[in-house]
Amino acid sequence: MKKLSARRRHPLAAVVVLLLALAATGGLYAAFAPAEKAQADSSSQSLAIDEGKKLFAVGCSSCHGLNGQGTSDGPSLVGVGSAAVDFQVATGRMPAQQPGAQVPRKKTVYNQSEIDQLAAYVASLGPGPVVPTPDQYQPSEDKVTNAEQVAKGGELFRTNCAQCHNFAGKGGALTDGKYAPSLEGVDSKHIYEAMQTGPQNMPSFPDTTMPEEQKREIIAYVQNTNDAPNPGGLSLGSLGPFTEGLFSWIFGLGTLIVIAIWVAAHTTKAKKS
Amino acid sequence: MSTASGTNSGASKPASTRAKPANKAEATADWVDGRLGIYSLAKANLRKIFPDHWSFMLGEICLYSFVIIILTGVYLTMFFKPSMAETVYHGSYLPLNGIRMSEAYASTVDISFEIRGGLLIRQIHHWAALVFVAAMFVHMMRVFFTGAFRKPREINWLFGFLLLCLGFFDGFFGYSLPDDLLSGTGIRFMEGAILAVPLVGTYIQMFLFGGEFPGTDIIPRFFTIHVLLIPGIMLGLLVAHLILVFYHKHTQWAGPGKSEKNVVGMPLMPVYMAKAGGFFFLVFGIIAAMSAIATINPVWAYGPYRPDQVSTDAQPDWYMGFAEGLIRFMPGWEISVWGGHTLNLGVFIPLMLFPLVLVAIAVYPFIESWVTGDKREHHILDRPRNAPVRTALGAAWISLYLVLLVGGGNDLFATHLHMSINTITYMVRVGFFVVPVITFFVAKRWCLGLQRRDKDKVLHGRESGIIKRLPHGEFVEVHAALSQDDLHTLTSHEQPEPLELPAETDENGVARKAGVVAKTRTKLSEGFYGEGNQIAKPTSEEYLEITSGHGHH
Secondary structure, three states: OHHHHHOOOOOOHHHHHHHHHHHHHHHHHHHHOOOOOOOOOHHHHHHHHHHHHHHHHHHOHHHHOOOOOOEOOEOOOOOOHHHHHHHHHHOOOOOOOOOOOOOOOOOOOOOHHHHHHHHHHHHHHOOOOOOOOHHHHOOOOOHHHHHHHHHHHHHHHHHHOHHHHOOOOOOEEOHHHOEEOOOOOOOHHHHHHHHHHOOOOOOOOOOOOOOHHHHHHHHHHHHHHHHOOOOOOEOHHHOOHHHHHHHHHHHHHHHHHHHHHHHHHOOOOOOOO | OOOHHHHHHHHHOOHHHOOOOOOHHHHHHHHHHHHHOHHHHHHHHHOOEEOOOHHHHHHHHHHHHHHHHHHHHHHHHOOOOOOOOEEEOOOOOHHHOOOEEEHHHHHHHHHHHOOOOHHHHHHHHHHHHHHHHHHHHHHHHHHHHOOOOOOOOHHHHHHHHHHHHHHHHHHHHHHHOOOEHHHHHHHHHHHHHHHOOOOOHHHHHHHHHOOOOOOOOHHHHHHHHHHHHHHHHHHHHHHHHHHHHHHHOOOEOOOOOOOOOOOOOEEHHHHHHHHHHHHHHHHHHHHHHHHHHEOOOOHHHHOEOOOOOOOOOOOOOHHHHHHHHHHHHOOOOOEEEOOOEEEOHHHHHHHHHHHHHHHHHHOHHHHHHHHHOOOOOOOEOOOHHHOHHHHHHHHHHHHHHHHHHHHHOHHHHHHHHOOOHHHHHHHHHHHHHHHHHHHHHHHHHHHHHHHHHHHHHHHHOEEEEEEEEOOOOOEEEEEEOOOHHHHHHHHOOOOOOOOOOOOOEOOOOOEOOOOHHHHHHHHHHHHHHOOOOOOOOOOHHHHHHHHOOOOOO
């Protein structure tokens, strides 16, 4: 320390201290300063929003208002997020055909790039659930992992979904003409988005209550139910004992009665003994 | 029976006086007969005559499907574990791999996927059960609409009714055994119904389940009831039912040569032995084909039962559907009595209506014989149209049953007809009271219309389809006269007179007041046979007047 204290009055001491102070401040700033936002595709993003706004004005604003603020005919879209738009428009539910208990799934009106533009516009109104990426919603391709996902997904499905959608995802009735639709032929992405956003009468299952992994497991189960062959023969719609009853009456007893009539009509003369 | 006196003579004959048996078979038969008296039994019954009609074979369908159920059921008991002990599944059905479940459920899945032929046998067992109950239902309706329940067959009618009810319950217990999500929901439904019984409900529930729902006792208990208790009783009743059919002899349709004192038809041996034997295999074949074609109760898809899970479309098998309907259309009334005791009327009233719906049809033979005062034996069947009130009551009962079935399946009607489930439930509530009444009047009118048509046919003949042009240009259809046989068949039924109130004064001139019961009975009798409730059948005078002389048209 003696050396240091001996040179503190050196004419260049002030310069050295200044240099050290500047290096420390700069280093700290570099370490703690917030990273700059990636602005690479800002122009294409704002272009999509602009295009989306035009599409919105033509196809959606009559019910949802010119700025998506909602009217008496349709809810506000501020904060619903791009996932909700992608689900509603890509499954054909939106634009709605007519008011009713529930808006049904129908032929899609927009193509995917238009849907993306609409989604970008609505997402710009306020933050909300974002359209998922394939690695979020695709169950594992690996056979063993997939089977595990199906098994776990089955349990989750029976706990969270089957009370409305039926054990095999065939859909079911709700009050006053509302219903839980069938999950047959529904895109995995749309199932994910539905769980994320809770469209129409469906409750939403955000990641805080149902983590991404569980959503994938449920999707794996639904895919398996839709695609796997039924071991017992015709499934009769997987609607439970109701259709089984109809089948037993019409095919079973019906055929047996026809046979009984046939047997009774073909008889012999008894010989005297 | 008539040959009872001959029973001993064959057996007690000294062996020396008999001719030597011609061959081994005869010797064996002789040996057996000497010990069991088979010969006279066979002689009396093998040539027993049965009339021929397809509707008399409905009971056979019941019998054969019952046999199929027992055979397949025995096979299933060899692999089924009636236990609620928890296990983790690691079998070949991957979608259930690693899932916790009861041994009952695991063994049912194993029967379906590991045991050779297990799935087919399971499906045969279940399909045969549905067909069995459906066939009993139709068989009972045949007996009802033809009046075959009348004296001397009232007891046998009750036996049949008990078989139907036991079939309902055994089916329900069987449905509950696999411990899958659907059957557990069914048991939960039953538990709720038991709990709704005032005062004793909770005690019965605790006793039955051995604690809180679901506990670990219910599956083993249901298993014993399902495979031992109820089938045992049913087997006994079935034998009694068949013995009575033999004893009473079979009913027959009216026709030339047929009377209340004879049975016209074919002998059991060889005609019906061959027919019935063949028919058994046809029934087995159809049920096996159904089981090979279509899934029933896909337990692997339902998943194991957990009280926190449920699937929509949770219905019972069809025969219990009317109980489901009663619960679903009933408003959820709940009242509080005596400071805090809940009376769950929304469940308790349906629970009381459930036996009433069934008993209504069971007691009908006794009501009819009381109303009509008819205590005679009947072996000739009624055509449904010739008993309009009975037919209309039966149709009303069926319509009630169907309305309740719609109520039980209201969710599926809602989704498949794109209707509101609430609308369907309100319709069922109204329909429960209105539809049977409308059905009654429509069916009765229909019967009377058919009676008029029969009368017309007897008097004017059958429409031949040949159009004749008369000389003055008029077109008429030529009617062909019926054969004597057909005339007999169409006019042989009796048309009873309604009961009359006893005279207001007796022979000594003392006023005698008819009681309320007698008055009601007379009123009802009037409703059965009074004016406008049956079309007077043509008399021979009418017939002669119309057919004599001028050509009829």
